[in-house]
Amino acid sequence: MHIGCPKEIKPQEFRVGLTPNAAHEAISHGHQVSVETDAGLGAGFPDDDYIAAGAQILGSAAEVFAAADMIVKVKEPQPVERKMLREGQILFTYLHLAPDPDQTRDLMESGATCIAYETVTDNRGGLPLLAPMSEVAGRLAPQVGAWTLQKANGGRGVLMGGVPGVGPARVVVIGGGVVGTHAARIAAGMGADVTVLDRYLPRLRYLDDVFGGTFKTSYASAGNTVDLAREADLIIGAVLVPGAAAPKLISRAQLAELKPGAALVDVAIDQGGCFETSKATTHENPVYEVDGIMHYCVANMPGAVARTSTIALGNATMPFMLALADKGWRQACTDDPYLLEGLNVHAGRVTYAAVGDALGIDVLSPDLALKG
């Protein structure tokens, strides 16, 4: 198979979909790899590293899209990239379609087979291709939250760890999955007073068993969430209903009850965000204020630490990328039902139920797509 990797074009996105190591493995499996010039530069991988791995470097994204049977990326394709996809081509990347009707329509029109990293599952109920970026974004969230809390950035002027004689910041993390757990660990490590909320009691039991001395847990009823939010300096949104639009857990009206200058870091923004007032921002201009509350809503947080993130993502995607290349998508998804869960769009149809529900689009079952 011919595998193509274009340079990412989302603002301030420095990750790349294929590492030189992944390119080398694909080539050793008998595949051809084309990489757009400078695609890996932002993550510290110059063209020469890909050439040494046996890949060819092409001068433009258009050439990569035209040559490849499968496009491997990081971020959802931008409008200009969507126009370059074609019927029968495989797209393997993050998509986040539920809050994005325009992208969904364009992918349907392209006729391509689009497999979303964020909905591939595993045999333990996890999301193995979302997890590495959730680890990164979770660990970044207290760091960017601490920055947002600084007075010059519009925040309350509260130091995460406090100092002797002055108490620490209160941090509330809503959602105790991968993002939430990593965020809570780092925030606690910075000396903050941390509480994690989740609606799934077994998860709260697990967190209490493992991290009981490090942070507190609480059940995410609407009442508890608002009570804790009122006392918080920093609130981190980390909920996920896989593939679906994020539930709104703090309304605009409730902002009036928060402390002036409190910071909201909405990591769930890629699924639409879990605060009513969240709208996606970029690394260039990451924060904005609504009713005296600072919002940080960057939808590609891991791009800020592109080298760590590229290597972590590549470690996770490589076996799936190789299976798709070795077997073709139909056989790979027939052999691996967890990979089939990643199928979001195929030949003009949406194939993921939560995306169809969110956007009011008829869904073709992935099993029928496999046969079709």
Ligand SMILES: NC(=O)C1=CN([C@@H]2O[C@H](COP(=O)(O)OP(=O)(O)OC[C@H]3O[C@@H](n4cnc5c(N)ncnc54)[C@H](O)[C@@H]3O)[C@@H](O)[C@H]2O)C=CC1
């Ligand atoms: N902005 C960014 O750059 C990035 C965003 N993300 C996003 O972060 C979000 C969280 O991802 P993960 O932690 O990997 O998901 P996860 O599935 O590991 O954890 C989500 C948790 O939310 C809980 N939850 C669901 N509904 C809830 C509710 N109403 N109240 C409280 N808890 C609720 C679930 O029980 C689960 O424990 C996703 O939207 C993901 O796409 C991930 C990486 C980067």
Ligand SMILES: CC(=O)C(=O)O
């Ligand atoms: C998960 C995701 O959207 C990201 O890493 O940018």
Ligand SMILES: [Mg+2]
């Ligand atoms: Mg994202």
